[in-house]
Amino acid sequence: MDTKKLATFYNLAQTKNYSKTAEEIFLTQATVSKHIMALEKEWGIKLFSRKHRKVTLTQEALNVLSDVREILDKEQQLKQKIDALKNNPKGTLVVKGIPSISQYSAFDTITQFTKQYPEINLKFSEAGTDSLLNELNHDGTDIVFTRIFSPVSEKYDVIVNESDYFVALVPKNNPLSRFEKIQVQDLRNESFLVLEGTISGTNPIIPILKKPNVQPRIMYEGQRIDLILEMLNEGMGVSVVMDKSFDLTNYPNIAVIPIIPKKSSQLAFIKRKGDMVPVVNLFWEFARNRTYNLLLISVNI
Numbered sequence: 001m002d003t004k005k006l007a008t009f010y011n012l013a014q015t016k017n018y019s020k021t022a023e024e025i026f027l028t029q030a031t032v033s034k035h036i037m038a039l040e041k042e043w044g045i046k047l048f049s050r051k052h053r054k055v056t057l058t059q060e061a062l063n064v065l066s067d068v069r070e071i072l073d074k075e076q077q078l079k080q081k082i083d084a085l086k087n088n089p090k091g092t093l094v095v096k097g098i099p100s101i102s103q104y105s106a107f108d109t110i111t112q113f114t115k116q117y118p119e120i121n122l123k124f125s126e127a128g129t130d131s132l133l134n135e136l137n138h139d140g141t142d143i144v145f146t147r148i149f150s151p152v153s154e155k156y157d158v159i160v161n162e163s164d165y166f167v168a169l170v171p172k173n174n175p176l177s178r179f180e181k182i183q184v185q186d187l188r189n190e191s192f193l194v195l196e197g198t199i200s201g202t203n204p205i206i207p208i209l210k211k212p213n214v215q216p217r218i219m220y221e222g223q224r225i226d227l228i229l230e231m232l233n234e235g236m237g238v239s240v241v242m243d244k245s246f247d248l249t250n251y252p253n254i255a256v257i258p259i260i261p262k263k264s265s266q267l268a269f270i271k272r273k274g275d276m277v278p279v280v281n282l283f284w285e286f287a288r289n290r291t292y293n294l295l296l297i298s299v300n301i
Helices: 003-015 018-024 029-043 059-087 105-116 129-135 225-233 278-300
Strands: 048-051 054-057 092-097 121-126 143-148 156-171 192-195 218-222 239-242 254-258 264-272
Touching: 003 018, 003 029, 003 059, 018 029, 054 059, 059 278, 092 129, 092 278, 105 121, 105 156, 105 264, 105 278, 129 143, 143 156, 143 278, 156 225, 156 278, 192 225, 192 239, 218 225, 225 239, 225 254, 264 278
Parallel strands: 092 121, 092 143, 192 218
Antiparallel strands: 048 054, 143 264, 156 239, 156 254, 156 264
């Protein structure tokens, strides 16, 4: 809904004079008329009647006038809040994310936010995918960045940044490295190196890995993707990770093999719906705008 047209309607309701409204809100009289006609067409009701050069409000206009005033007031309050935050942002923002966040655009969003708002005290820490949503149920966490494999509860707001999919990392001395594609079942007899929290109920590949009453054999579980890559590079174990979550520049002895059928996830910022803490809203709008701009760039490339 265009609040400029709402402002035109509300002003005309006060002046009851097209030329005076045009003068007060710095529009032409023709534009004022266009705004009113556009609202009448959109809403399907008549707002004003003009008889004998006299402008009067219809009963329908009177019925919605207070609602329009409320919308305009809220818009003004929002602008004032945003201006205040831009001029004097302050406070502490607690963000928690997956250990591999540095490989995703969300990491750049966080770093750019801290550069633009150095007055804000950012506290960032890592946690496993399974625990991150639960962190939002505690007052100490404002925003999380995590993987989602299915729709999130409506009690949360979500900004999806990008998507990713599972691949297998195996040492090149492992016979599996010769395959162009593999199924998860092909890894059942291997020793796993896993990022903390990925062997969990939310991960859709885990039920495929498990034999009846048998857990996957785990050699290492932790938050250090670099240690996992070092071990793989030395010929130890296998790992199932997201395709964008690692960099093999310094690990020449590791093969990346797509897993079929393809299992994907979305990467997203998530916060509690209705959280009106100013510093949280400031970051949220910053992240939303940045994600939108990155999407435009990807479409235009």
